[in-house]
Amino acid sequence: MIHSFGSQPGWGAHLADELERIVALHDASTIAAVIVEPVAGSTGVLIPPQGYLQKLREICTKHGILLIFDEVIMAFGRVGKATASEYFGVTPDLITMAKAINNAAIPMGAVAASRTVHDTIVNAGAQGAIELFHGYTYSAHPAAVAAAIATLALYRSEGLFERAASLAPTFEAAAHSLRGTKHVKDIRNLGMIAGIELESREGAPGARAYEAFVKCFEAGVLVRFTGDILAFSPPLIINEEQIAHIFKTVGDVLATVQ
Ligand SMILES: Cc1ncc(COP(=O)(O)O)c(C=O)c1O
Secondary structure: OOEOOOOOOOHHHHHHHHHHHHHHHHOHHHOOEEEEOOOEOOOOOEOOOOOHHHHHHHHHHHHOOEEEEEOOOOOOOOOOOOOHHHHHOOOOOEEEEOHHHOOOOOOOOEEEEOHHHHHHHHOOOOOOOOOOOOOOOOOOOHHHHHHHHHHHHHHHHOOHHHHHHHHHHHHHHHHHOOOOOOOEEEEEEEOOEEEEEEOOEOOEOOHHHHHHHHHHHHOOOOOEEEOOEEEEOOOOOOOHHHHHHHHHHHHHHHHHOO
16 A cells, blocks of 8 residues: 555656656757656655656657666565566666665675667677676676575565565554654655654754664664655564564654654
8 A cells, every 4th residue: 555645646647747848848869768766765765656657657658768767775575576666567678776686795786677778789789799798897796696696585485575565564554653643744655665754853954863763773773764754674574573663662762852
């Protein structure tokens, strides 16, 4: 279930029309790609309004602009599917990934390209002359790749994407139990990610969430904060008691925050 500020029908398409305006202003021929986080994580857990990503896809396809999803946070089970792209049923041309690709055990990032993007590049030169290859010093580092292969095997054998999907309602209920708590302005969630937006302290944006972050840490719960939004993105092995513990701690802390 999606909780979003923009869940009214039509709002997502309306927001995506902003892209049409920009394309009209600059001309599609000057725009190589549109890059979005399908669920914006570090800007405060912003769930896309219904229809928004679909409309972006339509606009990009219409104008021959590549659509790139930054799934560094979302990929590998965060929303109960392999990717947010799969969850929303919107297929971009490129997907960037990192973090959960190998449980962040060793630094690693990856880009998935559509067959069309791949073939367009590879077929641009004589047979075998061009590869879709990036010669970074640490490209395909064996230790990082081994960690990725092991992590992907665990996702499958432990059914962790399905686990995330089945825990999502518990996680949602726990996050929303803080509705009406002191300082809480908005609560947003999808899958195993949630954001609790606090009223900002007069003249000191971010200070209230920082205080909450420090107090949660002292109480043994690590949350993330971005501006005045507390962000939650727990490991997919979390259990129901731990979910309850996290949000109980946050509620207790918010009661003591100035
Ligand atoms: C959504 C998102 N995109 C990109 C990045 C940067 O990824 P990397 O550090 O793997 O380059 C981050 C890092 O936290 C991120 O959260």
